[in-house]
Amino acid sequence: MEPVLANSYLQSSLNFFFFGTVLETGRRLWQFLMDKFTGGFVLTAIFDSADPAYEWFFSYLNDEKIWSSTREFRVTARTTSRTWGVNSAASNSNNDDEGYAEYTPSYDQPQLFKYQGTYCQVTRTKPEGAAHGLGHEDGGQLVLTLYTRNRSVLDNLISHARAQYLKKSKPRLVVHGTDHCGSWCQVTTKARRPLDSLILPTGVKEMMLNDARDFLRSEQWYADAGIQHKRGYLLYGPPGTGKSSTIHALAGELDLEIYALSLAANGMDDAGLSRLIGSTPAHSIILIEDIDCAFPSREEKKRQKEAKEKGIVLAETQSRITLSGLLNVIDGVSSEEGRLLFATTNYVNRLDPALLRAGRMDVKIHYKMSTQDQIVNLFKRFYPAQKEEAPAASDKKSRRISELELTPPPTPSTLPADSTSTDPNPTSDTASPKFAVDTTPIYPPRLPQAAVDQLAERFASLVPQNKFTVAELQGYLLTVKTRPYEAVDGVVKWMEEVEEERERMRKEKEEEEKREEEEEKKEKEEQEKAEKKDKVDEEKKDKVDEEKKEKVGEEKEKVDEEKKEKVDEEKKEKVDEEKKED
């Protein structure tokens, strides 16, 4: 019986061994074949979120609603118009933009789709070191796998995505920004601002537009002349005078995207700046806002110098960009591909002359407080006139104007049909008073051209030029945006309030400075006092030491004297003794 059993045991062991070997060999063969197959028949493309191509592909996936069948999302409140194209209950309307929540596909969840008959797979990968994943702004990559050997499918997909993206973004201005990751990974889109909406001294807009256009098309001319193809624009002046608005409007007009960065950003250093500028794509505007922020102001320099003298180390308040680093980067912004450099500052005198020299900043435009022309134009922009004059006889015109002047500001019911806003809720009268819809108009009445001209002139005559920024006046007009007459009547009071506010702020600043000065003085006095005290203490100590020394000396002398006397006495005694013995 035993050998039989042993035999069958051996037999089944051999069988197991044999089948195991076959299985493992099969598995390895399958793996090998699959690797061969995927290596040869699969294309993989990686889109990095810091690169503009990510935007094209992202936009394509969104438009095609590729993520719509995803089963796992992160839900975030929607803060931008960016969407992942995932249907959500929160965006229950047909218009996705109206949703208040955005469903973002989770990381590492492959999504299958078909492009030109080819199966494709896209996966969103987690950015390195990301603790949370709230959407595109977190960075990361999109990994696209195409199950084909045909490279042209990938080429077609990318060019299709890019064309679609450009078409879609055309009506809007794309502004890229930097994030904590130190690369271009934040994108916002804005409504394009027409150049006409800018209120600048005559000819400035046209000059800038023509200059930029001329630059963009004269690449060959620059090459022939042996001049670097680069152009820098510096817009400087008080805040709220329209520097940023000009750049946005120009970018829209020139069809360029903006890459905006701040030199004061945390962690920005020369290498980071150089990397950022180097990765700016062709046909774009590089915008360095508040370029002065990279360097310490005069007060800051004084503070640092004083602190250094006292041996105090101040906390770093400025960026780690050096002037030479910035100059190198600006010098490097040469490109055959049409990149314009714009910089803005409120404090041009803080800038080093090396930065301002031609070749770095070729066009410098000073933005000032509003001139009379700007005030008139701003008023007219707020209260546009009727498009067409009523076919009234010109002799009737002046009478109508004077009537308008005497007429109190129109109420909603007296406004012309084309001028009043439409109530978004026609059933509002039936609503309970608590939730009653505001029926005040949102557009001003359309007055005849002559009336608007006259009101604008009167408005401008009341507002002194070079005293207010366009932003300030705009702020005021916004409070009376439907009431042109009130705008004129109330402007003097508003100016008084602004003056009072400025006076208050000036006083507060003065007091603050005085307080700081006093504190500094007090500190200095205390320091001097302490120094004096130290000196006196030292003198006292020296004196005490001297006295001590003297005392010790005297005591020593005395002891020596006594010792000597004792020795002499002993000697004498000895001599006497000897004598006696003799």
Ligand SMILES: Nc1ncnc2c1ncn2[C@@H]1O[C@H](COP(=O)(O)OP(=O)(O)OP(=O)(O)O)[C@@H](O)[C@H]1O
């Ligand atoms: N010249 C102008 N024409 C039209 N709008 C203007 C002008 N100046 C300011 N504004 C308006 O004021 C606001 C602030 O303007 P903007 O940001 O362009 O000023 P800025 O000079 O760039 O200020 P800052 O130096 O603080 O960045 C915007 O709403 C803009 O529409």
